[in-house]
Amino acid sequence: MDTDSERTGKGPSPLFPLFSALLAGGLLLCAVPARAWVQATTKETPHRPLHVAESDCSQYTVAAACSADVPVADCVVAVTLGMRAWDLRGSYFRFQPTPDLTCCRAGYERDWTNTNCIVWQEDRWPGEYGADTIALTTLTYDPATGAILDADIEVNGVGYRFGTDCSPELMDIQNMIAHEAGHMLGLDHTDVSGATMRVYSGPGDCSLRDLAPDDIEGATTLYPYAGDPGRCLPPHGGLNADCSDSPPDPGSCGCRVPGAGGAAGALPLLVAGLAVRAMRGRHRARHR
Numbered sequence: 001m002d003t004d005s006e007r008t009g010k011g012p013s014p015l016f017p018l019f020s021a022l023l024a025g026g027l028l029l030c031a032v033p034a035r036a037w038v039q040a041t042t043k044e045t046p047h048r049p050l051h052v053a054e055s056d057c058s059q060y061t062v063a064a065a066c067s068a069d070v071p072v073a074d075c076v077v078a079v080t081l082g083m084r085a086w087d088l089r090g091s092y093f094r095f096q097p098t099p100d101l102t103c104c105r106a107g108y109e110r111d112w113t114n115t116n117c118i119v120w121q122e123d124r125w126p127g128e129y130g131a132d133t134i135a136l137t138t139l140t141y142d143p144a145t146g147a148i149l150d151a152d153i154e155v156n157g158v159g160y161r162f163g164t165d166c167s168p169e170l171m172d173i174q175n176m177i178a179h180e181a182g183h184m185l186g187l188d189h190t191d192v193s194g195a196t197m198r199v200y201s202g203p204g205d206c207s208l209r210d211l212a213p214d215d216i217e218g219a220t221t222l223y224p225y226a227g228d229p230g231r232c233l234p235p236h237g238g239l240n241a242d243c244s245d246s247p248p249d250p251g252s253c254g255c256r257v258p259g260a261g262g263a264a265g266a267l268p269l270l271v272a273g274l275a276v277r278a279m280r281g282r283h284r285a286r287h288r
């Protein structure tokens with residue numbers, strides 16, 4: 001099972017902390033020429049654009065505890081509002097919550113059921129994620145088509161405190177989720193100032209909550225209202241509604257999961273890792 005084509009991995013953050021929002025904003029306005037929204041692509045050549053295929057929704061699940069810093073109900077509301085940032089009149093795409101579940105786990109099971117999970121990591125934030133990382137979205141895709149098979153958001157509850165009211169010392173949950181949800185759509189980072197899909201954020205920043213025209217153009221181009229496929233598909237292999245683990249050997253128990261087993265060669269994507277590295281370089285230069 002552990003072949004290159006099935007390996008799941010994680011990597012650098014798509015959302016990088018901003019230590020000086022005003023300074024960075026000014027520098028970006030002056031020094032970085034605006035370019036349009038960016039669609040993420042497969043790492044393999046030919047680089048195929050990543051997208052949600054054949055479904056007008058993406059079903060997501062919030063892990064039961066949500067953030068340890070916020071009452072669960074408030075946290076879930078903030079997550080919901082962040083996802084709804086992408087409810088656009090010109091787009092058919094909608095994020096759909098699965099509120100009855102009590103668990104979800106980041107990762108992709110090729111031969112089992114799945115969840116698109118939003119989970120706070122409160123006990124351990126792996127070193128390979130980067131200590132500065134606020135949140136990380138991992139997409140698993142089919143390299144032959146660019147179709148997204150699974151999308152998980154992990155949030156750094158070890159390194160940061162979260163809130164829901166734009167308090168200056170807290171990371172705003174709605175703000176952060178709005179950005180990560182854009183990755184779930186297949187959007188990569190943009191250099192456009194003020195866009196939700198820009199790479200920087202930080203404590204007290206709520207400016208990503210509302211999409212900029214650049215973000216809207218991206219989402220409505222990828223998922224135009226007139227192109228609605230007319231159906232909302234569950235996660236690949238079906239929704240893992242009972243928090244079950246995949247069997248050690250799926251073939252040994254005679255219990256194949258309906259709809260599972262496709263997507264041979266699916267690979268993970270570390271969203272916008274290159275952009276993060278580039279921005280880290282600039283960050284160091286600013287703070288010499």
Ligand SMILES: [Zn+2]
Pocket residue numbers: 013014015179180183189198199272
């Ligand atoms: Zn990002």
